[in-house]
Amino acid sequence: MNSNSITFFDEQPVFILDQCSGDILDVNDSAEECYGYSHGEFTSMNIDDLGTEKNRAEILGISSKGSTTEDKLHVHKTKQGKDRFVKFTSHSFNCNEMDAKLVVAHDVSYQIEEEKRRLSFPDIVGAKSNFPFAEIRWGSDLEIDSWSRQSSELFGWSEKEIKNMEMNINDFLIEEAHLIQSNLHEVIESKESHFSFETKVKTRKGESLICKWYNSLRYNKQGDLKYIHSLIVDVSDQRQSENLFRALSEESLVGVYLIQDGVFKYVNPRFSNIFGYEREDIIGMMSPFDLTHPEDVDLVKENLRRRIEGEEDSIEYEFRCTTKTDDVIDVSVYGARITYMGRPAVVGTLLDITENKETVRKYEASLNTFQDLFDSISDAIYIQDKDGRFLEVNQGAVDMYGYDESFFIGQTPEVLAAPGKVDLEETKKKVQKAINGTPQSFEWWGKRKNGEVFPKEVVVNPGTYFGEDAVITIARDITERYKAEEELRKNEEMFRQLFQNAPVPIALLDKRQEVRKVNDSFDNTFGYQTDEVRGLNIDNFLVPEDEREAARKVSNKIFSGETAFHTGKRVCKDGSLVDVLIYGVPVNVGEKTVAIFGIFVDITDRKKAEEKVKKSLKEKEVLLAEIHHRVKNNLAVITGLLELQAFNTTSEEATEVLTASQMRINSIALIHEKLYQNKNLSEISFDTYLQELTDVIVSSMKSEETDVSISIDADPIDFTISQAIPCGLILNELITNAYKHAFVNQEKGKININISNKDGQIYMTVKDNGIGISEEVSLDNPQSLGIKLIHTLSTQLEGESEFNRTGEGTEFTLQFKLKK
Structure with a gap:
């Protein structure tokens, strides 16, 4: 048996009425608390003064078809004017030698509210709308004196069977009978008028039930116990529901709590784990504000007040809390107003969303980063639906066309097309192919807001936008590339013509010195056309054997990245030899030589002319040396004559003049002597x-x-x-x-x-x-x-x-x- 100091009369409003008139004779504390009237005010009232009886369907505003008497509810008004929806359970009895009726007013307001909201939040109390009380009267010897119809329905034995079999209370109890008797003796000795217990009982069919016994003791004038009047209710389903809810709550991954009178009456293990406390540190010891971050206390107080006072039945919101270790966490709570043990309370769930908050923060940061990246790309990016309409564009599109972003939304590419330069039907087909999963790439002509027409390169890929099929289009302005390509085409044509029409033979060789192309002058000079020598090593057919080593060295120098030139002989197709001046020009890509231009200048005539000049020059050098030699000899003769004259004169002045002239002539003769002796004349x-x-x-x-x-x-x-x-x-x-x-x-x-x-x-x-x-x-x-x-x-x-x-x-x- 589970003894409980809280009796049935503490849990629900209970009225004792005059059997005939319905006047209120007595009420319990719960009635005073729930209705707001004092005991004296109640005893001056009739039960009908509190409200009227209505059909449940009428209250809910639905069809009353199929309604029964069990659907009848009383709509009471509290002293403060608030509606209370109640279901009566009544039992007749004798009170102070007069007929009376005990009425329990079960509060079913929350059921009506739940039905109206069509919510399914579990009720921790789990009370039924109608308790079928069994009524038994028995003595201190546990013998049964009275057995009601509800008792027969609950236990399965009729009143006649009970009396014939002389059954007593112990015959129903499965366990703890001795404890019940011990507690009963204590209650009788202390002359208490009420006590209750909860225990397992057996039915006639052998089934086991959990029943709550609400017992009223009656004594005679001498103080001896006359009888015990018991009201018995089957709480098996309630206990099973409570046990199921408790099991679910204990294993729940979210925090579950019950708040009443400003403190936690219950928290599950997950709730205590979130905050780092033991459950016993919270239950009955802490208020919600002890766990709330100081800056959010006012918010929590206001939301709790509004539910306790009935302004709102339920609410869901987020705020910050502080754990035992002073860590700040973000939580999301759901709380609903209920009546627990006759008083308002709030039951709900709490979820630690700190990580979710951080995830959201990172997601938002990532989204902002993506948007920044989306807008920072200089290329135009469009997101289009399956019909080609623009859903979103980046800053690159705005800059490319000169329109505001709002201009694009809902438009199709047609508004951006250069008239007469775009096949719009073909464009639609390409977009549809991309929608179907095949990426597309093509060139397109656009027209800016200022009227400028420009080419762009477009890539269209399939994608999704908020779950819908879409295409992601990237467009790049290729005006400069288009101009460069056009210029390149012109330059290539100019180079081709220059190469082909050059007056000197030119051969284009690859890195293996194999011929790729030769020009017309090459054919005219050596007799070879491109088709005859393409792919052949040029040294093998053009260079004489005695000059191939020298040609190889020149080629190596060119492939090192240097320009080189060389003179030599080359073999024509007919076997004749041609004197040529050869220029090797490397074609470098980066640091690598990928090809060579071999440029040949026919110098056969120049060679012949050089030979003639060399021969003539040699003859002139011999002649000039002979002249210098003869001048020197003639000057020597003159010097000799002057010296002879000087010996034959008797004039000292004449001798001096002749000697000076002789010295001057010697200086000149010495120069001519040096000149004809020198290689350089x-x-x-x-x-x-x-x-x-x-x-x-x-x-x-x-x-x-x-x-x-x-x-x-x-x-x-x-x-x-x-x-x-x-x-x-x-x-x-x-x-x-x-x-x-x-x-x-x-x-x-x-x-x-x-x-x-x-x-x-x-x-x-x-x-x-x-x-x-x-x-x-x-x-x-x-x-x-x-x-x-x-x-x-x-x-x-x-x-x-x-x-x-x-x-x-x-x-x-x-x-x-x-x-x-």
């Missing part, structure tokens, strides 16, 4: 010439009175004869003058000669450490033949010259431009 190495010239002068001018040394610092410079002779004569005059006049009364003398070439400018300096040149000597107004000669020769060289008088001797400088 037009230039001489002046540094070598200068050394030999000074040696000749020293040997001629050497004196016992003064020891003169000459120092030469000359860059290796090649002078033409037109500059070599003037320079040689100037140096001859300067050195011989220094010997004659610079070192008077000096035992030693020194002459420094420096010649340098700086970027084509020749700088010549001659300096001695003698007594210095006279102040009267001037190049601008020369008095002597030697100074005149120096001035004239400097002018001939187009140079600048001057004498500088230093503290020690004289310095002559000359600057002129080197000729080639």
Whole structure:
């Protein structure tokens, strides 16, 4: 037996009425709480004052056909004016020596409301709309005195059978009979008037039922127990429903809760797991606001109040909660108003949607990212339905055509087509093929808002849009590519004509040196056409065997990416040889050489002309060398004559003049000697010439009175004869003058000669450490033949010259431009 301190009279409003008049004689606390009237107000009222009886169908506003007396309900008004739909269960009994009736007003308001809403949320109480109470009166010895018709229906025995068989209460109880008797003795000793219990009983058919016993004890004036009046109800289905609901709740993947009087009366394991508490920490200990995030407490309070006070029967909403570990979670709750143990309560479910929220957040972020990506693509993208109408377009389409996005929606491609340049029927067919699963790709002509016509490349693929078949079209403006392709076609044609009509033979070779194509000049020169040599290695049929190694080296150089040229002979189709100048031009793609253009220039005539020129030049070189040799010999004869004359004259002045002339002629003869000895008959190495010239002068001018040394610092410079002779004569005059006049009364003398070439400018300096040149000597107004000669020769060289008088001797400088 399960003893419970809460009796039947605490669970439902109970009225004790006068059997005849219906006046209210007594009520329980639940009646006062549910209706809002005080005990004194109730005892002054008749039961009909609370409301009227109506048919259930009438209340629901449906057809009353087929209704029975069990469909009769009472519509009561509370003191606050609120409707209560109740079902009466009544039982007659004797109260204080008068006929009375006990009426239980079962609240079925929620059933009516549920039927109106056609909802199916489970009722944790599970009360029936009509309890068929069995009524038994029995004594302290458990013997049965009275047995009602409902008792016969519940247990299966008639009143006659009960009396004939002398059955007592223990005959019905399956278990816990001794506990019931023990509790009964305690109740009698304490003179209590009511007690209840719940236990299993057996029926005549041997079935097991769970029944709730509501017991009223009656005592005589001496305080002895007269009898026990029991109202018995079968709660088997209710307990089974409760057990089923509890089992489902305990195993539920969502939190289940019951809130009454501001605290949790029940939570299932999932509910406690969500928040990290034990169930006993929540049930009866916590309010919903203890688990609510501080910023959402007001929201939860308001929604709970509205349901408790009946403003809303049910509600579903989301808010934030705080777990035991202070983690903030998002939850979704559903709560419905019910009556639990005679008082309003809220029962519902709670679902942790934190991960869902995060998923939604990520989805929304992904959606935004997709939209950004959708709009960031420069190509136009359209989503079209099966009829070709635009459902959505990206920013690329807006930019491409110049229309607002709203212009496109609902339109077909026809509004974007360039008149006269698009086959719209063919376009529709391609869209339909894409709808049917075959992607399409084609070129199309569009017309912008500003009237500009342009080509575009279109790719159409099948897809879906909100579950409906659609096509996804990507369009790219190919105006620049179209222009480039057109320009490329022109260039290709120009190149083809240039290749084919070029006046020199050209062969296009692949990387294996096999012929791909030759032009008309190649045929005219070598006798081969493209069809005859295509695919052949060009060296195998065009290069003589003795030149193939050289040709291979040239080819390797070209395939390394360099342009190369080469001269040689090539074999014609008829076996004849042609002298050609060959240019190899690589065709590079990136860093790789993929082909070669071989360009051949027929130089047979030029070769013949070169041979003639070489032969003629050789003859002229021999002739020029002979001329230089003869000039040198003639100058030598003149020098000999001057020297002979000098020996035969008695005039010292004449001898000096003749000797000076002899020195000048020697300097010129020495140049001609060097020229005919040199391979290059037009230039001489002046540094070598200068050394030999000074040696000749020293040997001629050497004196016992003064020891003169000459120092030469000359860059290796090649002078033409037109500059070599003037320079040689100037140096001859300067050195011989220094010997004659610079070192008077000096035992030693020194002459420094420096010649340098700086970027084509020749700088010549001659300096001695003698007594210095006279102040009267001037190049601008020369008095002597030697100074005149120096001035004239400097002018001939187009140079600048001057004498500088230093503290020690004289310095002559000359600057002129080197000729080639």
